Amino acid sequence: MDSSALDLQPLHRGAEADLFLSQLPPWKVVVKRRVRKAYRHEQLDASIRKERTIKESSTIRDGKVAGARLPSILGLDIERSTIIMTFIDGLLARDTIDTMSNVRRVSLLEELGRQVGFLHSAGIMHGDLTTSNIILPADEKPFMIDFGMARKSTDHEDHGSDLHLLQRSLIATHVLDAASSLRRVAKGYREVVGEEMAKSSLRKAAEIARRGRYFAIR
Amino acid sequence: MLFLGIESTAHTFGASIIDDQGRIITNVNSTYRPPTGMGIHPRKAAEHHNEVSSGVIEKAFHGVGEEVSPDAVCYSAGPGLGPCLRIGATISRALALYLDKPLVPVHHGVAHLDLAMAAGRSHDPLAVLVSGGHTAIAVHLNKRWRIYGETEDITLGNLLDMFARKAALPSPGGVTVELKAKEGRTLLSLPYTVKGNDVAYSGLLTAAIRLLKEGRSLADICFSIQEVSFAMLAEAVERSLVQTRKKEVLLAGGVAANKRLREMIQLVAEDHGATFHPVPIEYSGDCGAQIACSGRLAFESGITVPVPESFVNPRWRLDEIEVPWIPRP
Numbered sequence: 001m002d003s004s005a006l007d008l009q010p011l012h013r014g015a016e017a018d019l020f021l022s023q024l025p026p027w028k029v030v031v032k033r034r035v036r037k038a039y040r041h042e043q044l045d046a047s048i049r050k051e052r053t054i055k056e057s058s059t060i061r062d063g064k065v066a067g068a069r070l071p072s073i074l075g076l077d078i079e080r081s082t083i084i085m086t087f088i089d090g091l092l093a094r095d096t097i098d099t100m101s102n103v104r105r106v107s108l109l110e111e112l113g114r115q116v117g118f119l120h121s122a123g124i125m126h127g128d129l130t131t132s133n134i135i136l137p138a139d140e141k142p143f144m145i146d147f148g149m150a151r152k153s154t155d156h157e158d159h160g161s162d163l164h165l166l167q168r169s170l171i172a173t174h175v176l177d178a179a180s181s182l183r184r185v186a187k188g189y190r191e192v193v194g195e196e197m198a199k200s201s202l203r204k205a206a207e208i209a210r211r212g213r214y215f216a217i218r
Numbered sequence: 219m220l221f222l223g224i225e226s227t228a229h230t231f232g233a234s235i236i237d238d239q240g241r242i243i244t245n246v247n248s249t250y251r252p253p254t255g256m257g258i259h260p261r262k263a264a265e266h267h268n269e270v271s272s273g274v275i276e277k278a279f280h281g282v283g284e285e286v287s288p289d290a291v292c293y294s295a296g297p298g299l300g301p302c303l304r305i306g307a308t309i310s311r312a313l314a315l316y317l318d319k320p321l322v323p324v325h326h327g328v329a330h331l332d333l334a335m336a337a338g339r340s341h342d343p344l345a346v347l348v349s350g351g352h353t354a355i356a357v358h359l360n361k362r363w364r365i366y367g368e369t370e371d372i373t374l375g376n377l378l379d380m381f382a383r384k385a386a387l388p389s390p391g392g393v394t395v396e397l398k399a400k401e402g403r404t405l406l407s408l409p410y411t412v413k414g415n416d417v418a419y420s421g422l423l424t425a426a427i428r429l430l431k432e433g434r435s436l437a438d439i440c441f442s443i444q445e446v447s448f449a450m451l452a453e454a455v456e457r458s459l460v461q462t463r464k465k466e467v468l469l470a471g472g473v474a475a476n477k478r479l480r481e482m483i484q485l486v487a488e489d490h491g492a493t494f495h496p497v498p499i500e501y502s503g504d505c506g507a508q509i510a511c512s513g514r515l516a517f518e519s520g521i522t523v524p525v526p527e528s529f530v531n532p533r534w535r536l537d538e539i540e541v542p543w544i545p546r547p
Contacts, residue, residue, distance in 0.1 A: 014460065015456045037449075037452075037453075039485040039486055040452070040453075041445040041449065043405050044405060044410070044446065127414065149413075149414060
């Protein structure tokens with residue numbers, strides 16, 4: 001679809017893409033546009049933006065089919081490397097997780113585990129799973145966003161890397177107890193993917209943490 | 219006070235003397251050049267260093283004046299090729315004992331950053347280190363450089379050198395590939411691999427060698443290698459810059475001499491409101507001055523090693539040592 005006629009309100013500027021708010025009645029939408037990078041050869045730039053736009057939207061669609069709570073893709077404008085998806089109204093988990101009650105936090109961590117489980121059982125790796133990429137609407141049922149780094153993978157290493165990144169983000173950014181928060185995430189994750197797969201993914205996550213290559217600095 | 223720096227990690231043997239203000243008084247270097255089509259043979263490089271060492275050091279001393287001798291001896295303790303490191307370390311130990319002056323171990327990668335920061339007046343940058351031994355994006359936190367992104371396999375310097383060898387371009391590979399790339403016009407398809415803030419270059423090298431065997435124009439291949447591999451790094455730098463919100467971007471190491479890479483990283487920095495601090499081209503490659511510069515800062519932070527406990531470490535990560543002198547005032 002042609003996104004050039006949409007009325008765009010700037011929402012956020014990321015490293016790779018600009019996000020805008022817009023209306024596509026009856027929906028309030030987010031317009032994610034991968035912008036031309038001046039440093040990149042024009043031909044290379046065009047092919048990267050096109051490929052990633054298609055990959056991100058198809059991964060989101062596959063994740064939704066698998067049962068994960070994700071925005072809905074409403075349109076693609078490949079010519080402008082733009083994805084149009086439903087706006088998720090809520091707060092970032094990053095900004096709310098420290099102040100919520102213990103009971104609510106426990107149920108949120110378990111639900112996050114389940115959500116990641118849906119992705120992994122469908123062979124999808126999020127690739128950038130931090131509390132900045134999780135939105136909590138009023139009902140506090142979390143949505144995962146930003147699939148710019150996502151890809152198809154059934155490799156335990158990749159699944160472990162998702163869990164490790166989430167854990168690192170919980171510990172590094174928030175004053176949460178590492179062991180108990182990971183236990184909560186693991187509980188929800190196990191419910192969805194089953195004992196065997198959970199064991200391999202969690203073992204990989206612990207192994208990645210031990211490699212000490214990834215520092216908790218965010 | 220005067221500081222002597224001895225560089226001896228890979229192809230270059232260097233000696234440099236700087237004063238306690240960090241001013242470079244002498245910087246004498248001699249580089250081993252392998253025959254075209256070959257890489258650095260560690261033993262042959264070490265033999266070269268052995269042969270040139272006394273001449274290089276004499277020249278470095280000579281520029282200071284007859285009666286002057288250094289107050290501390292700084293040496294490159296790693297990472298690098300074992301045989302080369304041991305030559306530099308042995309000479310440095312002997313000098314420290316003979317002159318009865320303290321010995322200061324220096325990390326070669328940290329030294330690249332220290333010299334680049336001093337020369338480029340950078341205080342607390344997002345540091346991009348690109349050389350034969352490193353391809354890393356680092357920020358300083360709690361006394362250490364923290365790796366924010368890095369290569370998952372070979373370095374950018376490896377990529378250029380190894381391709382140059384296969385293409386029978388003379389050493390140094392980075393320089394000859396850059397020269398050849400200037401004649402290239404057509405962008406050939408090569409794998410572009412960015413994983414988060416990390417990059418991987420081995421697939422790109424294999425694909426480039428395949429293009430060579432298929433008989434594609436060498437200029438176009440060189441051009442395409444630069445465009446794709448540098449854009450990958452630029453993207454990782456951009457992601458790291460957005461995450462860390464640093465206000466300076468430092469570019470250091472041998473590959474930092476490449477004009478196209480400088481241009482790309484500068485565009486990324488400026489696009490995000492950060493200032494760009496590339497290392498001056500004459501100080502981008504391995505040299506004694508980087509060891510003297512970093513050794514002076516380490517010495518002033520109280521870092522010395524007694525000769526019997528002195529060491530070399532061929533595998534020494536950039537984030538393994540404390541650098542309490544950063545950020546710079």
